[in-house]
Amino acid sequence: MKHLIKSRATCMVLVFILYLRVEYCNGEEDKTLGAVMEKTEQEALYFAIQGFVGKWWNGSELYPDPCGWTPIQGVSCDIFDGGYWFVTELNIGLIHENSPSCVLKVEFSPHLFALKHLKRLSFVNCMVHRSHPITIPTEDWAAFAGSLESLEFRSNPGLIGHIPITFGSLTNLQSLVFLENKMSGELPTNLGNLINLKRLVFSGNQFTGQVPSNFGSLRQLLIMDLSRNSLSGNLPSTFGRLNSLLKLDVSNNRLEGTVPNEIGNLRNLTLLDLSRNKFAGALTKSLQELSSLKELVLSKNSISGSLMNLEWHNLQNLIILDLSKMMLKGEVPESISELKGLRFLGLNDNKLTGELTPKLAEMPNVTAMYLNGNNFTGKLILPESFYGKMGRRFGAWDNPNLCYSMNLSSTRHVPFGVKQCQDRVNLYGTEVDISSKLEGNVNEVPSLVASGEYTRNGISYVYLVNMMMLLCFLDFAI
Ligand SMILES: *[C@@H]1O[C@H](CO)[C@@H](O)[C@H](O)[C@H]1NC(C)=O
Numbered sequence: 001m002k003h004l005i006k007s008r009a010t011c012m013v014l015v016f017i018l019y020l021r022v023e024y025c026n027g028e029e030d031k032t033l034g035a036v037m038e039k040t041e042q043e044a045l046y047f048a049i050q051g052f053v054g055k056w057w058n059g060s061e062l063y064p065d066p067c068g069w070t071p072i073q074g075v076s077c078d079i080f081d082g083g084y085w086f087v088t089e090l091n092i093g094l095i096h097e098n099s100p101s102c103v104l105k106v107e108f109s110p111h112l113f114a115l116k117h118l119k120r121l122s123f124v125n126c127m128v129h130r131s132h133p134i135t136i137p138t139e140d141w142a143a144f145a146g147s148l149e150s151l152e153f154r155s156n157p158g159l160i161g162h163i164p165i166t167f168g169s170l171t172n173l174q175s176l177v178f179l180e181n182k183m184s185g186e187l188p189t190n191l192g193n194l195i196n197l198k199r200l201v202f203s204g205n206q207f208t209g210q211v212p213s214n215f216g217s218l219r220q221l222l223i224m225d226l227s228r229n230s231l232s233g234n235l236p237s238t239f240g241r242l243n244s245l246l247k248l249d250v251s252n253n254r255l256e257g258t259v260p261n262e263i264g265n266l267r268n269l270t271l272l273d274l275s276r277n278k279f280a281g282a283l284t285k286s287l288q289e290l291s292s293l294k295e296l297v298l299s300k301n302s303i304s305g306s307l308m309n310l311e312w313h314n315l316q317n318l319i320i321l322d323l324s325k326m327m328l329k330g331e332v333p334e335s336i337s338e339l340k341g342l343r344f345l346g347l348n349d350n351k352l353t354g355e356l357t358p359k360l361a362e363m364p365n366v367t368a369m370y371l372n373g374n375n376f377t378g379k380l381i382l383p384e385s386f387y388g389k390m391g392r393r394f395g396a397w398d399n400p401n402l403c404y405s406m407n408l409s410s411t412r413h414v415p416f417g418v419k420q421c422q423d424r425v426n427l428y429g430t431e432v433d434i435s436s437k438l439e440g441n442v443n444e445v446p447s448l449v450a451s452g453e454y455t456r457n458g459i460s461y462v463y464l465v466n467m468m469m470l471l472c473f474l475d476f477a478i
């Protein structure tokens, strides 16, 4: 009995060691020597690359074993179909220091589409000659339908034409990027079929037409960047379904209409940039639901309404709030000063009115605050240390009915371009104060920015009047 147990244990140990060896050997074999590349795959790779970099490039001579001991930069391989190497990644263009540049007349060779396990394909700085514009062929892309996960065209100023309608068949795509090319035309509606997309970037091209409403079907999307094109029409309300979205940037287009209420559903959104469009209507109240937002940029639109209608303290993660150059009316609510993480506050060039709360100075991280170009009234009563810390990054100029109020003895830190409140000027025995103030402003003159020109005159004028009043007073006294 004892003997049996012992031999059984020995046997199991032996089996285990044998198992380990087999595993080890298989591992070795998989990773290196055993695998080969099919001749057809290898030729397809060479010819595909040649189409972009030129006939001089002799792959079989330069890189006889492209997935093995002579790797090509920008090419990755993996093993499929019982131990054969296949190309999974191909990056064309000036990506690495010594990668060959593309030729004048690049050619999308049919061999490219024979790489049946290709997952990632990119073109960076490849079609760069504006004088020899290139269009993407429409045919053949369906060959990649089951495999391609990432397709990117970046910085190709010579790449023109429309997005091929056949891209709508690439249903495995997780990333589709057209960044800084010269592509034009409308965005194909059937891109709404690419339901596995996580990233969709069309920024910096010349796309026109409406944003397809069925982009709202891309429920996996994390990043949608349509900025810097000529897109028009409304922002589809279907975008409210993109509830995984982290970043939505449609800035610098010609979008119009009101910002749909449904935007408020995007609870994970950290960036919303709608700036430089033609959006109108009142400030969408549901924006207050976007509790993950770090950056909210709506500047340069015709959006009106009042800031008082939103519960700003819901947006506790805000770092950048830019609502400049819009048509906002009414007062600045005190709840904006509860955004303790705020670093940038832009409310300039609106039609805002009322008095400014001293609590604005209590946002600990704020480094720039622009309130200029409104019609704020009354007295600014912010601490001198705040003016000192901010300098010109506290913008309160161009508010004709605003003045600052502070101790007459403190002359070092005053809000730039704002006049001092009249009632603080003591005409009796303060000759020194007034002249030192005048001096202070004269010293500021050489470094004035262009927009400060008007303001400088404003300040000088105020002090001129003060001086004259003082002289008159002295005259009378004599
Ligand atoms: C590439 O080089 C090989 C070996 O030197 C040669 O046989 C082949 O003809 C060359 N191919 C081209 C397209 O130049």
Ligand SMILES: *[C@@H]1O[C@H](CO)[C@@H](O)[C@H](O)[C@H]1NC(C)=O
Pocket: 243, 244, 245, 268
């Ligand atoms: C939002 O983010 C949270 C935390 O990262 C995550 O658990 C959740 O699944 C996200 N919601 C959606 C709809 O993606």
Ligand SMILES: *[C@@H]1O[C@H](CO)[C@@H](O)[C@H](O)[C@H]1NC(C)=O
Pocket: 340, 341, 342, 364, 365
């Ligand atoms: C202020 O900035 C610091 C440094 O970036 C950060 O650690 C801190 O959390 C910020 N304060 C608030 C209230 O967000």
Ligand SMILES: *[C@@H]1O[C@H](CO)[C@@H](O)[C@H](O)[C@H]1NC(C)=O
Pocket: 353, 375, 377, 401
């Ligand atoms: C600015 O506000 C003042 C006081 O409320 C008002 O009298 C004046 O008309 C306003 N100016 C403009 C340009 O709206």
Ligand SMILES: *[C@@H]1O[C@H](CO)[C@@H](O)[C@H](O)[C@H]1NC(C)=O
Pocket: 406, 407
């Ligand atoms: C004037 O400044 C002093 C010292 O900075 C301060 O204690 C005092 O309260 C200030 N007075 C007014 C009216 O602001």
